[in-house]
Amino acid sequence: MRKFTRELVSTVAIVIVVFTISSLVAGVWPPWAVVSSFSMEPVLKLGDIVILLRHGLSCNDLIGDVIVYRSVKLGGDVVHRVVGSGTIGTCTLITKGDNNPIPDQYYVEPPVEMSRVLGKVVLSVNYVGVLALMVRPQSASWPGMLMWAVRLTVMMALVIALYAAFRICDSGLRTPRGPPTRRK
Numbered sequence: 001m002r003k004f005t006r007e008l009v010s011t012v013a014i015v016i017v018v019f020t021i022s023s024l025v026a027g028v029w030p031p032w033a034v035v036s037s038f039s040m041e042p043v044l045k046l047g048d049i050v051i052l053l054r055h056g057l058s059c060n061d062l063i064g065d066v067i068v069y070r071s072v073k074l075g076g077d078v079v080h081r082v083v084g085s086g087t088i089g090t091c092t093l094i095t096k097g098d099n100n101p102i103p104d105q106y107y108v109e110p111p112v113e114m115s116r117v118l119g120k121v122v123l124s125v126n127y128v129g130v131l132a133l134m135v136r137p138q139s140a141s142w143p144g145m146l147m148w149a150v151r152l153t154v155m156m157a158l159v160i161a162l163y164a165a166f167r168i169c170d171s172g173l174r175t176p177r178g179p180p181t182r183r184k
Contacts, residue, residue, distance in 0.1 A: 039097030
């Protein structure tokens with residue numbers, strides 16, 4: 001159990017260091033987001049992780065790029081393509097999901113101000129974020145939070161069980177044997 005704790009602590013420390021360094025380089029916290037809908041298909045799929053970059057973003061240079069912005073109406077982060085820009089006091093962006101028929105600003109979202117842009121998508125990794133989608137809370141209501149707690153507990157139990165199974169198998173492979181024998 002001591003070795004498990006030591007390995008767990010070192011893994012968490014490595015993740016924190018990588019997360020912090022990548023956030024500093026990207027200029028955004030967190031430096032990635034998970035695609036949580038089908039609105040960007042076929043370019044981005046449900047469960048893809050997108051890596052973000054915030055440094056040096058200019059409003060007019062973003063047209064055609066995929067960005068992540070903080071939504072006013074939906075209360076979360078949205079991964080959509082910039083299809084136009086305008087000025088309402090300051091530079092604003094018009095966004096649209098590749099799989100959506102009309103831009104977000106026609107029915108849901110006001111024009112996106114640069115202050116709400118978290119970053120530009122520079123890389124995507126397919127399906128790595130599916131686990132994150134599985135363990136995040138789906139609702140703030142008590143039944144939703146209860147289901148989230150159950151899912152999180154099951155996932156943690158599976159990780160611990162897999163770790164224990166691999167440790168048992170690994171220890172069986174390392175059993176000391178006698179000295180090697182020579183064949184004649």
